[in-house]
Amino acid sequence: MLKVIKNRIEQGHRTSKYPKEPIQLYHRFRGMPKVVKDCPAELVGRCADACPQEAIDRKTRQIDLGRCVFCGLCETLSEGKFVHFSQDFEMGTSCREDLLTLGDLPALAEHSKKHFKKLFGRSLQLRQISAGGCNACEADTNVLNTPFFDLQRFGIQFVASPRHADGIHVTGPISKNMRAAVLSTFEAVPSPKVVIASGACSISGGPFYGSEDVVGDLNSLIPVDLYIPGCPPHPLTTLHALLNYFK
Amino acid sequence: MDNFLQVQNNQRVARADIPDLPFEVFREALLSLAHQGGQVVQFFAYEDRGQNRLLAVMRTDKLYVTGCEVAETYLSLTADSTKFHLFEREIGEQYGIQAEGHPWWKMVRYHPNYAGGTDVFENDYQQEIPGNYPYFTVEGKTVHEVAVGPVHAGIIEPGHFRFQCLGERVFHLEIQLGYQHRGVERLFQTVSANRLPIIAETIAGDTTIGHSLCQSQAIESLAGLTVNKGAKVVRTIALELERIANHIGDLGALSLDVAFNPPAAYFGRIRGEYLNLTQILGGNRFGRGLVRPGGVTQILGEEQEQLISAKLAELTPEVEHVNDLIFSSPTVLARFDQTGTVSHADAEAIGLVGYAGRACGLSYDARVAFPTECYADLPRNKNERTDGDVCSRGTVRREEIRHSTQMINTLLPKRQEEPSVLPQEWQLAPDSFVVSINEAWRGEVSHCILTDAAGKIQRYKVKDPSFHNWTGLALSLRDEGISDFPLCNKSFNLSYCGFDL
Numbered sequence: 001m002l003k004v005i006k007n008r009i010e011q012g013h014r015t016s017k018y019p020k021e022p023i024q025l026y027h028r029f030r031g032m033p034k035v036v037k038d039c040p041a042e043l044v045g046r047c048a049d050a051c052p053q054e055a056i057d058r059k060t061r062q063i064d065l066g067r068c069v070f071c072g073l074c075e076t077l078s079e080g081k082f083v084h085f086s087q088d089f090e091m092g093t094s095c096r097e098d099l100l101t102l103g104d105l106p107a108l109a110e111h112s113k114k115h116f117k118k119l120f121g122r123s124l125q126l127r128q129i130s131a132g133g134c135n136a137c138e139a140d141t142n143v144l145n146t147p148f149f150d151l152q153r154f155g156i157q158f159v160a161s162p163r164h165a166d167g168i169h170v171t172g173p174i175s176k177n178m179r180a181a182v183l184s185t186f187e188a189v190p191s192p193k194v195v196i197a198s199g200a201c202s203i204s205g206g207p208f209y210g211s212e213d214v215v216g217d218l219n220s221l222i223p224v225d226l227y228i229p230g231c232p233p234h235p236l237t238t239l240h241a242l243l244n245y246f247k
Numbered sequence: 248m249d250n251f252l253q254v255q256n257n258q259r260v261a262r263a264d265i266p267d268l269p270f271e272v273f274r275e276a277l278l279s280l281a282h283q284g285g286q287v288v289q290f291f292a293y294e295d296r297g298q299n300r301l302l303a304v305m306r307t308d309k310l311y312v313t314g315c316e317v318a319e320t321y322l323s324l325t326a327d328s329t330k331f332h333l334f335e336r337e338i339g340e341q342y343g344i345q346a347e348g349h350p351w352w353k354m355v356r357y358h359p360n361y362a363g364g365t366d367v368f369e370n371d372y373q374q375e376i377p378g379n380y381p382y383f384t385v386e387g388k389t390v391h392e393v394a395v396g397p398v399h400a401g402i403i404e405p406g407h408f409r410f411q412c413l414g415e416r417v418f419h420l421e422i423q424l425g426y427q428h429r430g431v432e433r434l435f436q437t438v439s440a441n442r443l444p445i446i447a448e449t450i451a452g453d454t455t456i457g458h459s460l461c462q463s464q465a466i467e468s469l470a471g472l473t474v475n476k477g478a479k480v481v482r483t484i485a486l487e488l489e490r491i492a493n494h495i496g497d498l499g500a501l502s503l504d505v506a507f508n509p510p511a512a513y514f515g516r517i518r519g520e521y522l523n524l525t526q527i528l529g530g531n532r533f534g535r536g537l538v539r540p541g542g543v544t545q546i547l548g549e550e551q552e553q554l555i556s557a558k559l560a561e562l563t564p565e566v567e568h569v570n571d572l573i574f575s576s577p578t579v580l581a582r583f584d585q586t587g588t589v590s591h592a593d594a595e596a597i598g599l600v601g602y603a604g605r606a607c608g609l610s611y612d613a614r615v616a617f618p619t620e621c622y623a624d625l626p627r628n629k630n631e632r633t634d635g636d637v638c639s640r641g642t643v644r645r646e647e648i649r650h651s652t653q654m655i656n657t658l659l660p661k662r663q664e665e666p667s668v669l670p671q672e673w674q675l676a677p678d679s680f681v682v683s684i685n686e687a688w689r690g691e692v693s694h695c696i697l698t699d700a701a702g703k704i705q706r707y708k709v710k711d712p713s714f715h716n717w718t719g720l721a722l723s724l725r726d727e728g729i730s731d732f733p734l735c736n737k738s739f740n741l742s743y744c745g746f747d748l
Contacts, residue, residue, distance in 0.1 A: 003572050004509055010568060011513050026523075026554075028530040028545065050670060052441040069445055071536040073670060076544065085530075128402040132429050134744050135404055136452025136533045139496075142402045146515035160400035175747075177357055177426045178405055180375045181397050207445045210438070213358060213430035231535060232452065235519075 015150045019243060023236060030070040030085035031234070033063050034103035039082045047074040047082050053200070053207075057100070065091060065099040066203035069231035089234045092241025093227050096219060099203070108244040113225065116194060120166050120246050124156045126196070127165035127189060131182050132214055133172030137199040137232040141169065144235055156242055162186075167194030167225075171232075173201040173208045174215035186222055198228040198238065206231060250276035251311035254304075254682065256617035257468045262678045262697065265302070266313045273301065273315035274324055280305050281328040286598045286611075289682060289695050290334035292317065292342040293706035294362070299342055304682045304695065308616060312682065320345040330598045333714060339367045353380050356425035356747050361433070377407070377423050385411040385418050393729065397426045404743035412729055420724040420732075422717055427747035435707035440673070447694075448535050451711055451745030456482070456489045456525075457687025458709070458745075459538040461694040464619060465683040466540040469696060470673035477663035478542035483621040484555075484658050485525060485534050485543075487651040490688035492521035494602075494644040495566065497740045501641055502573050504733045505582040513569045520562055527554050542668035552659050563652055570645050583638035587723035587735035590635055597718045601690020602647060603739055604716075605630050606639035613686035621661075622686075625654050640738040677702040689713060689742065711745030 016023065025031065041058070048056040051074060055067035063074075063083065074083040086103070093099055094111040130138050144151040145158070159165050162185045174182060186195070197218045200206035205216030218224055228241045250272060252265050268276065281287070289304040302314040323346035324331040335346040336355050343360040345367045346352070354368045357376040370378035384392065390413055397405035405426040411419040434446055447462040448455045460482060467474060474482075499514025522532035529537030529545050537543055573579055589599065594607035604611060610630070614622040628650040632642040675698045683694045690712030699705040716739055723735045 003568075003575065007509060007513065007568055007572050010565060011516075014516050026527050026530075028528075029526055030530045030536070050441060052439075052445045069535065070531070071445060072530060072544065073441075073536075077670060129398060130402070130404045130427075132427050132744070133404065134449040134452035135742065136449070136455070136535075138402050138404060139453060140532065143515070143519055146519060147512050148516050148519060158402055172427070173429060175426060175428055177376045177428055178397065181405065181426070185398055201449075207442070207449045208429045208431075208434065211430040211434055213428055213433075231449075232533065234532070 014147050016148050018236065019240070025087045025089060025234075027087060029087050029234075030072050032086050032088040032091055032103060033068065033074075033083050034086050035061055035063060036082055036084070037061060037102060039078070043078050043082050047077050050074070050077055060100070062100040062102055064204070065101060065229035066096065066227065067200060067209070068229065069200050069207060089236045090240045091229050091237050092245065094225065094245065096203075096224070096227060099227060099229060108241065112245040115192070116225070116246060119192060120194070122155050124242070124246050125159045125165045126156070126167055126169045127162045127185060128158050128169045128171070129182055129185050131170055131172040131178035131202070132175030132208070133199065133201060137171035137201070140232045140235050141171070141198065141238060144239060149235055149239060151239070154243060154247070156246075162188035163190070165189050165193070167196065169196040169198055170202045170218050171198050173205045173211070174218060174221065176213055176215065179215055179221070182221065194225045195222050196226045196228065197224045199233055200229060200231045203227055203229060248311065251305070251313045254310050254312050256310060256619060256684050257464045257681060259468045259676055259679050259681050260312070262680050265680060268313060268315045270315050270317060270321055273313060274322065276313060277303055277305065277331070278324060278327050280307070280311065281330050283307070287330050287334060288684065288691070288693050289708055289710055290331060290338070291695070291706075291708045292338045292344055293697060294342070295705070299344055301338070302697075304693075306616070310617065310682065312680070317344060319343070320347050322347055323349040325349050329596050333718065343367055354378065354425065356428040358425070358428055376425055380423070382409045383411070383419060383421050387413070389413060390418075406743050410724070410729055410732070415728045415730065417724045417727050417729050417732070420721045422721055424717070424743055424746050427744040429744070429748065431748040432707050432709055436704050441670075444539055450709060450748065451742040452533055453493055454489070454687045454689065454692065454711070454742065454745060455533045455535055456485045456538060457685055457692045458694075459534075460486060460619070460685045461683040461692050463538050463540045464685070465681045465694050465696050466673060466675070468681045468683070469675040469679055469698060470540065471676070472541040472673060474542050475663070475665040477546060477665035478668065479620045480658050480662050481528065481543045481545070481547050482538055484547070484655050485528055485537060486620075486685070486687065487655050488521055488525045488528070489534060491648050491651050492518050492525070493688045493740070494648050495521060497737060498570065498573060498641060498644060500737050501583070501637070501734065502579065504737055505579050507573070507576060507579050510569050510573045513565070517562060517566060517569070520558065524555050524558055527551055539668050540673060541671060544667050546664055546667050547662040548664060552662055556656070556659050559652060559655060566648060570648070574642070574645065580638065582734060583641055584636065586637045586731050587727060587738060588634065588636040589719050589723050593722055594635065594719065597722070598715050599719045600712045600715050601686070602640060602643045603719050604690065606633060606643045607635040608633035611691075613684050613691050617684050619685055621658060625657065637734055637738040675702045675704070687712065689740075690716065709748055711742055713741040713746040716741050717746060
C-alpha cells in the first residue's frame with residue numbers, strides 16, 4: 001500500500017494540455033512535408049524516381065500523404081531544397097484528394113460532416129479493426145488510452161463490440177484474409193456510422209501496394225469519412241483528427 | 248558434420264559451396280543434429296530451374312547450412328522431431344510439397360501456393376479462411392468449445408483461437424493465424440530495391456529495428472557494403488530502446504490483466520517516453536527510416552546523446568520503482584507464479600526463442616551466440632528465474648530492461664560523428680547465399696537471401712521469433728484456467744503480422 005502511494009506521488013500528473021496548449025515535437029520528427037514550389041524540375045524528378053512509395057507527382061509537385069510513409073528520403077536527396085518535413089502533426093483530412101498536398105491542408109474542422117458533430121460530438125465509441133496492420137498503427141492508437149493522452153476525457157472510447165460502436169477505425173492494407181471480417185464488423189455497427197482510415201496502409205496499401213494478398217484501399221470496400229495519414233500516424237495526429245472532425 | 252557447410256552470421260557464401268545432398272541423407276543429417284540439441288533457424292523451399300529444393304540453416308553454438316532437391320512428396324521430419332513442425336507446413340503451403348506422415352498437416356497462413364499447383368490442404372481459396380480445416384475438438388458430456396476472433400475485443404491484431412474446455416479448465420488451445428498475410432516474401436522477390444527497407448520495417452511494426460537490421464546486414468554482406476562504427480552504435484542503441492519500450496509496455500499490460508491498475512497506467516506512459524527516445528534518434532517513434540543498407544540515416548550528435556542520457560537517468564529509477572511495485576505485490580505474484588508453465592523439455596522440443604525460451608532455461612541469446620553490430624563488446628545478461636511460468640517471463644523481461652539500459656549508457660559516450668548513409672544503389676553478388684540473425688526484443692529474427700546468376704533476389708525468407716513461440720503459448724494453456732489466457736498471452740506477446748508475413 002505504501003509503495004502504491006509512493007509511486008503515485010512520484011508519477012504525479014502527466015496528462016498533456018493539448019489541444020488547449022500546443023505541443024512542439026522534437027526537430028527530427030517528420031510531420032507534414034512542405035514543398036518548395038519553385039525548385040528545379042530535375043530535382044523533383046530525381047526525388048519522384050527515388051520515392052519508394054511513388055508518392056510524388058512530378059508535374060504538380062504534390063506529395064500524396066495517403067501513400068507517403070514519411071521516410072524522409074526526398075528531404076535527404078534534395079537537401080531540403082524540394083521537400084522539408086515540418087514538425088506539424090495535424091494532418092487528418094475528410095477527403096482523399098486533399099491528401100495530395102504541397103504542405104497545406106484545408107482546416108479539418110470546417111470540412112467535417114455537420115450531423116456527425118451533432119451525433120458524436122459529446123460521445124464517440126469506435127471499434128478498431130486491424131486488417132493486415134503491422135501493429136505500429138495499432139500500438140500508437142492504443143497509446144491514446146494512456147495517461148498522457150487520456151482520450152476518454154474527450155468522450156471518445158474504443159469499445160469491444162461493434163454493436164456498441166458509432167463507427168470503425170481501420171488500420172492495415174486490408175489483407176484478403178481479413179476482407180470478410182472487416183465487412184461483417186462494419187455491418188454489425190448500427191447506422192448512422194463513421195468510417196476512419198488510419199495509416200498509409202488503409203488509405204493506399206502503404207508499403208504493401210501491389211501485393212496480390214491485399215485489397216490495398218479501404219475506400220474501395222467502404223466509403224471513408226476521415227483519413228489519418230502516417231506510417232504510423234503519430235498519436236497526436238490521430239487525436240487532432242478525432243477532436244477536429246467530431247468536436 | 249560433412250553434410251553441412253559451417254557459416255558465420257551474415258557471411259556471404261557461394262551457393263555452389265552449400266552441400267547438395269540426396270534427400271535421405273539430408274533428412275538424416277538434420278534429424279541427427281536436431282536430436283543432439285541443434286535448433287532450426289531456417290528451413291524453407293525454393294524453386295530453382297523448374298525444380299523444388301529445400302534449404303536448412305541449423306544452429307548449435309555454430310551455424311550450419313545444407314540443402315537438397317525435393318520431390319512432390321517427401322517423408323516428414325516432424326514425425327521424428329517436432330522442431331520441424333511449422334516449417335514443413337509452411338513449405339507445403341508455399342510450394343505445394345507434401346510432407347508424408349506429418350502429424351498435424353494444416354495450412355499456416357491460408358493462401359494458394361506460389362506454383363499455382365494442386366493445394367496440399369485441399370482448400371478452395373474462394374472460401375474465406377479457414378477453408379476446409381476442421382478444428383481439433385474434444386468430445387464429452389460437459390466439454391465445451393470457446394471460439395475467439397479474428398477480431399478481438401481490444402486494439403490488437405487479428406487471429407482465431409479455439410479453446411477446448413472442461414468447465415474452466417483448458418484441455419487444448421488451437422491457434423489459427425494468417426489473417427494478417429500481406430505477401431511480404433513475394434514482395435521482396437519482385438519489387439524494386441528502394442522498396443525493400445520500407446517493407447522490412449513493416450514486417451512487424453514493434454520490431455521495426457530488428458527486421459530492418461536483419462535485412463540491412465544481409466544486403467551489406469551480399470553487396471559488400473561497410474558500416475562505420477558510429478552507425479553500429481546507433482543501430483545497437485535503437486535495438487535496445489525497442490526492447491525496453493516493448494518490455495515495459497507488456498509488464499504494464501500484465502499488471503492490468505491481474506487487475507492491478509497503477510503500474511499499467513505508469514508503464515503505459517513510460518513506454519511512450521522510450522518510443523520518444525527512438526524519435527529523438529531517428530525522427531519516428533518506431534525507428535522508421537533509421538536503418539538502411541550501409542549504415543543509418545541519422546547520426547547520434549551531442550544534442551541527441553545528452554537528451555537520451557538525461558531522459559534515461561530520469562526514467563531508470565521510475566521504472567525500477569514501478570517494477571518493484573509489481574513484483575512485490577502478493578496479489579500479482581499469486582497470479583503470476585506457476586501460471587502458464589512451459590517445461591524446459593517442451594521448450595527445447597519446440598525450439599522456443601527469446602525471453603520465452605530464456606524463461607524456460609534455454610540460455611540462447613543471438614546477441615551472445617552470433618553477435619552483430621556492437622554486441623561482441625558488451626556483457627551478456629544473466630537470468631535469475633527460469634521456471635517457464637508467467638512470473639519467469641516477466642522476471643526475465645524486468646532483468647532485460649536493466650541490462651539494455653546499462654548497454655545504452657555504455658554505448659552513448661562511444662558515439663562517433665561519422666557521416667550518415669545516403670541513398671545508394673547496390674549490386675548483390677550473384678549465385679550467393681546469406682543468413683542474417685539478430686536478437687530482437689521477442690527473440691531470434693532471421694532473414695535469408697538467395698541470389699540468382701544475375702545477382703537478383705531469387706528467394707527471400709523471413710522468420711520472426713513468433714514463428715517458434717506461438718506453439719509455446721498454446722502449450723502454456725494446457726490444463727490452465729481459461730481466465731488465465733490473457734495473462735499467458737501477454738506474457739508471450741507474440742506478433743501476428745510477423746508470423747503471417
